[in-house]
Amino acid sequence: MDNLIPLILGMAAVTYGPRLVPFFLVGGNELSQRADTFLKCIPIATIGALIIPDVFNAVPDAPLAVVFGMGFTLVYGFWRGGIIIPVLGSVATTYLVLLVTV
Amino acid sequence: MANNDIKEALKVGFPLFIGYVPPAIAFGILAKSCEISLLESFMFSAVVFAGASQFIALNLLMTGMGPGGIILTTLLVNFRHFLMSTYLSTRIGKMAKRYIFLLAFGVTDEVFSVLSFTKRKLTKTFVFILQLSAYTGWVSGTVAGYIMGGFLPEILTKSMGVALYALLLAILLPELKTSAKAICLTIASGALNTILIKLDMLPDGWNIIACILVIAFIGSFFMFQEQGEKAYG
Structure with missing residues (x-):
């Protein structure tokens, strides 16, 4: 594999730019x-589109495992909240x- | 007061640290299987710090795409952070420029989500410690995944594919619990994204941006009347 450092730095620049610029456009106004x-609706709209529909390909060729894994997060997270158990539990459920099934 | 910031940031930041480790391990494993070096894998996470688009970059690399194409795709995919920073800039109070340069680096999907649902004032100490927790989890997980990838069973490695999504969902759930409108907006955004992907008219990443703009616009109509309820802030 070629030297990837220039690629990585390029990716870093185009990722950092859009994160930085708005602070100077809106700041304080x-x-x-x-x-x-x-703007207050942006977080919800963003997370919805980030999760659906890509999540169903999270484990290639195993949408059922994904449904169970995310189902765990949904049920446990809804009743008990938190991040650690919902995340580790979803991986464990998917694994099981x-x-x-495989 | 700064003490209080630190304590509360660690309380929110520790779960984020742990939550970032499984997807980071998955990234480290994928990086190793692409036969890139440990240093380069580390650099990906340490310098780019961008979750999903790092996975996309590796996949494109494997298809033989050149650096120009990958960087362009990354720009398109990550341009959504422009909207996130716009939102955050209205929440983060005035602070010296040198802090803005630092805080802007850590605006990932997950950090943004946690910050946006945090009701407290976003002071620089609070935001910075939260970002540092996420960053530490992401970078150390990447290195750990790269090193121990070969020892983990393949099925477990595959299972970690859900981790990044589970992390986002876990962050979102408390918000959904308190608002039926939030549930509607989330589902509407996902549904719109599904349709846009099927139509396949926009370049990578812009489907999500279109969803954010359209759904937030629609949302602003029916959230507008209830300022007293303080929509999401």
């Missing part, structure tokens, strides 16, 4: 209530389903 509400 008063927003209209409408714009403010729009793969063990049984």
Whole structure:
């Protein structure tokens, strides 16, 4: 494999740019209530599109294992909350389903 | 007060640290299987720090795509962070420029999600410690995955594919629990993304940006009337 450092630095630059610029565009300005509400909806809209539908390919050719794994996160996370158990539990559940079905 | 910031940041940051480790291990394992060096794998996570797009980059590398194409794809995929930083810039109070340069580096999907659902004031100490926790988990997990990848059973490695999504869902759930509208918006955004991917008209990454813009626009209509309830802030 060729030297990947230039590629990595290039990726870093195009990732960092969009993260940095808005702080200098918006920073400190008063927003209209409408714009403010729009921005407040961004987190939810973002996470929805990040998860669906890509999650079903999270484990290649095993959507069923994914459904069980994410199902664990959904049920446990909804009732008990937290991050550690929902994440580790989803991996464990997916693992068990793969063990049984493969 | 700064003491309080540290304590609360660690309380939120530790789960994020742990939550980042399994997907990072998965990345380290994939990097090794692509036959790139340990240093390069480490650099990917330490310098780019961008979760999903690192996986995409490795996959493109394997298809033989050149650096120009991969960097362009990364720009398209990660441009959504522009919207996230725009939101955060309205939440993070005034602070010296040198801190902004540092904090902007850590605006990943997951850090952004945690920050946006945190009701408290986003001070620089709080944000920085939270980002550092996430960063430590991501970088150390990558190295660990690279080194021990060969010793883990393949099925376990595969299972870790769900970890990044489980992490996002776990961060989102407390919000969904308190608001039916949030549930509707989440599902609507996922549904729209599914349709856009099927239509296959936009380049990689822009489907998600279109979803964010459209769904947040729609959301701003029916959240607008209830300022008293303080939509998400």
